[in-house]
Amino acid sequence: xxxxxxxxxxxxxxxxxxxxxxxxxxxxxxxxxxxxxxxxxxxxxxxxxxxxxxxxxxxxxxxxxxxxxxxxxxxxxxxxxxxxxxxxxxxxxxxxxxxxxxxxxxxxxxxxxxxxxxxxxxxxxxxxxxxxxxxxxxxxxxxxxxxxxxxxxxxxxxxxxxxxxxxxxxxxxxxxxxxxxxxxxxxxxxxxxxxxxxxxxxxxxxxxxxxxxxxxxxxxxxxxxxxxxxxxxxxxxxxxxxxxxxxxxxxxxxxxxxxxxxxxxxxxxxxxxxxxxxxxxxxxxxxxxxxx
Amino acid sequence: xxxxxxxxxxxxxxxxxxxxxxxxxxxxxxxxxxxxxxxxxxxxxxxxxxxxxxxxxxxxxxxxxxxxxxxxxxxxxxxxxxxxxxxxxxxxxxxxxxxxxxxxxxxxxxxxxxxxxxxxxxxxxxxxxxxxxxxxxxxxxxxxxxxxxxxxxxxxxxxxxxxxxxxxxxxxxxxxxxxxxxxxxxxxxxxxxxxxxxxxxxxxxxxxxxxxxxxxxxxxxxxxxxxxxxxxxxxxxxxxxxxxxxxxxxxxxxxxxxxxxxxxxxxxxxxxxxxxxxxxxxxxxxxxxxxxxxxxxxxxxxxxxxxxxxxxxxxxxxxxxxxxxxxxxxxxxxxx
Numbered sequence: 290x291x292x293x294x295x296x297x298x299x300x301x302x303x304x305x306x307x308x309x310x311x312x313x314x315x316x317x318x319x320x321x322x323x324x325x326x327x328x329x330x331x332x333x334x335x336x337x338x339x340x341x342x343x344x345x346x347x348x349x350x351x352x353x354x355x356x357x358x359x360x361x362x363x364x365x366x367x368x369x370x371x372x373x374x375x376x377x378x379x380x381x382x383x384x385x386x387x388x389x390x391x392x393x394x395x396x397x398x399x400x401x402x403x404x405x406x407x408x409x410x411x412x413x414x415x416x417x418x419x420x421x422x423x424x425x426x427x428x429x430x431x432x433x434x435x436x437x438x439x440x441x442x443x444x445x446x447x448x449x450x451x452x453x454x455x456x457x458x459x460x461x462x463x464x465x466x467x468x469x470x471x472x473x474x475x476x477x478x479x480x481x482x483x484x485x486x487x488x489x490x491x492x493x494x495x496x497x498x499x500x501x502x503x504x505x506x507x508x509x510x511x512x513x514x515x516x517x518x519x520x521x522x523x524x525x526x527x528x529x530x531x532x533x534x535x536x537x538x539x540x541x542x543x544x545x546x547x548x549x550x551x552x553x554x555x556x557x558x559x560x561x562x563x564x565x566x567x568x569x570x571x572x573x574x575x576x577x578x579x580x581x
Numbered sequence: 582x583x584x585x586x587x588x589x590x591x592x593x594x595x596x597x598x599x600x601x602x603x604x605x606x607x608x609x610x611x612x613x614x615x616x617x618x619x620x621x622x623x624x625x626x627x628x629x630x631x632x633x634x635x636x637x638x639x640x641x642x643x644x645x646x647x648x649x650x651x652x653x654x655x656x657x658x659x660x661x662x663x664x665x666x667x668x669x670x671x672x673x674x675x676x677x678x679x680x681x682x683x684x685x686x687x688x689x690x691x692x693x694x695x696x697x698x699x700x701x702x703x704x705x706x707x708x709x710x711x712x713x714x715x716x717x718x719x720x721x722x723x724x725x726x727x728x729x730x731x732x733x734x735x736x737x738x739x740x741x742x743x744x745x746x747x748x749x750x751x752x753x754x755x756x757x758x759x760x761x762x763x764x765x766x767x768x769x770x771x772x773x774x775x776x777x778x779x780x781x782x783x784x785x786x787x788x789x790x791x792x793x794x795x796x797x798x799x800x801x802x803x804x805x806x807x808x809x810x811x812x813x814x815x816x817x818x819x820x821x822x823x824x825x826x827x828x829x830x831x832x833x834x835x836x837x838x839x840x841x842x843x844x845x846x847x848x849x850x851x852x853x854x855x856x857x858x859x860x861x862x863x864x865x866x867x868x869x870x871x872x873x874x875x876x877x878x879x880x881x882x883x884x885x886x887x888x889x890x891x892x893x894x895x896x897x898x899x900x901x902x903x904x905x906x907x908x909x910x911x912x913x914x915x916x917x
Contacts, residue, residue, distance in 0.1 A: 339817075342820075342821040343820070343821070344817050344820050344821055346812075347708060368825075369825070372820075372823045372824070372825060373823060375821060375823055376821070376822050376823015376824070377823065379821070380821065380822075381818060381821040383814055383817075383818055384814075385814060388813060388814040388815065389814040389815055389818050390815055391815040391819075391833055391836075391837070392815075392837060393836040393837050393910070393911070394833075394836070402819075402822065403822040403823065406823075406824070406828075407822060407823040407824070451818075
């Protein structure tokens with residue numbers, strides 16, 4: 290078994306309207322690999338990350354499929370078992386560092402809580418580990434920072450802390466949900482570098498959700514391109530940037546600004562391509578309805 | 582520095598509030614129909630008798646003059662003498678205050694526990710039928726006033742299933758070894774739990790009657806802010822760490838959701854203290870509120886003034902306490 294995380298035919302829909310938001314999504318994240326998940330906003334890429342971590346919004350329900358973590362299906366596991374698997378094997382690097390730390394709790398306990406409560410470590414060991422991992426993400430004076438409240442730290446610092454917190458328990462898989470989107474451009478680069486460095490050092494598999502193909506090129510091994518909840522292309526980064534197979538992927542790549550051709554106008558994804566993908570999805574929906 | 586300035590300002594506003602209350606009460610009790618002299622004299626008293634008594638209590642002077650005399654005495658710690666009991670007002674009022682404080686605080690604790698539990702439970706069961714049940718219970722709790730709850734409780738736990746005492750503060754034949762009027766508090770300190778039980782047996786129903794409307798308000802507001810907070814990013818992050826929903830609500834959401842509720846509790850607690858007046862009467866509980874009603878019936882002007890000013894002081898102190906707790910609970914305010 291090479292894949293740590295395997296998603297098979299995952300479909301989800303909105304409870305109220307029944308609209309499909311994930312369409313038979315399949316993807317694999319091998320042990321220690323970095324898998325990109327790319328798409329426009331609303332394509333369902335964050336939804337997949339949240340489904341893996343068991344924190345889908347209440348408005349969304351999974352209708353079919355499997356999410357296998359080390360071969361065990363999270364969707365069939367008992368809630369307590371699922372929480373234990375997710376809490377001990379995975380972690381999340383959230384999108385917005387300004388809202389992902391609890392404003393009324395000090396930094397230290399927000400890192401050590403999982404180690405003590407879920408993994409059952411001694412408190413002293415967890416505190417030492419938190420200081421160690423904070424130093425690893427270049428937080429100066431970790432012991433002092435652990436006594437601070439989130440509002441006393443900058444956004445970049447908070448994202449470093451969240452990254453440290455994600456790696457603290459040595460999870461096998463980390464879901465990074467657009468971890469640089471909410472940051473300043475200058476900080477984005479450092480944070481991306483940090484995530485990539487930490488991933489390589491700890492050998493953690495990474496499911497990297499982003500809308501930024503530039504980021505994918507820098508950090509990912511392979512990627513899945515999503516459109517309207519459907520994986521339209523799944524390939525390695527090398528192949529993708531050399532020759533994207535699906536017309537939507539190609540258009541998306543063409544729409545990405547490059548600093549090599551400064552002054553060139555930005556190309557939106559052509560209407561015809563969007564129409565074609567939409568038709569593909571409509572056909573897909575029709576066949577799904579016939580079977581379901 | 583900052584703190585000293587704020588403290589001085591608060592003290593000043595408290596004083597101004599109290600003086601304002603004193604002026605208003607002083608005037609109101611003298612303007613409303615009925616006067617204490619008429620209550621004291623036997624039928625057939627002469628005009629000369631009336632004038633003599635008026636002079637004795639200083640009621641023959643103009644209202645502003647009366648106020649200045651009274652106010653000057655108050656500044657010396659003399660709140661006057663009760664007309665009906667002929668005892669110093671300050672002593673009477675302070676003697677009853679502990680009973681009312683114990684009752685109000687017990688009611689507050691009950692309201693917070695009950696309301697808090699309902700809010701957490703309602704959040705835990707959100708989007709289920711049980712949540713609708715809790716909402717309905719809240720609606721009932723809020724719309725029935727405290728004295729009506731009192732009557733209902735008397736019927737339930739005093740008559741149909743008599744587990745609690747329906748009148749008084751303590752069983753009269755009991756020997757009380759207390760040196761203060763804080764019976765409940767002292768009984769616990771002296772480890773006389775037999776007396777604690779008796780006191781709680783008397784306090785339970787009036788306290789619950791006062792607590793129920795407040796509990797419902799707390800439950801509703803706290804549930805609303807909890808439901809917003811449990812969807813915030815840090816709560817979602819805590820779920821991905823493997824915490825069950827109840828832990829997420831209690832450890833992550835509650836400390837942040839409690840702030841707006843706290844302000845409300847402060848305001849509502851003053852209403853609760855106001856409610857003691859009628860609820861104490863209902864349960865013949867020997868507190869300040871019961872004394873207030875007697876004072877009003879007897880037109881005991883100095884006593885009414887003393888009681889109202891003490892209530893006003895209580896209200897301002899409660900508000901001050903809320904502000905301080907607020908600063909304590911919110912780290913962002915604490916550091917500012």
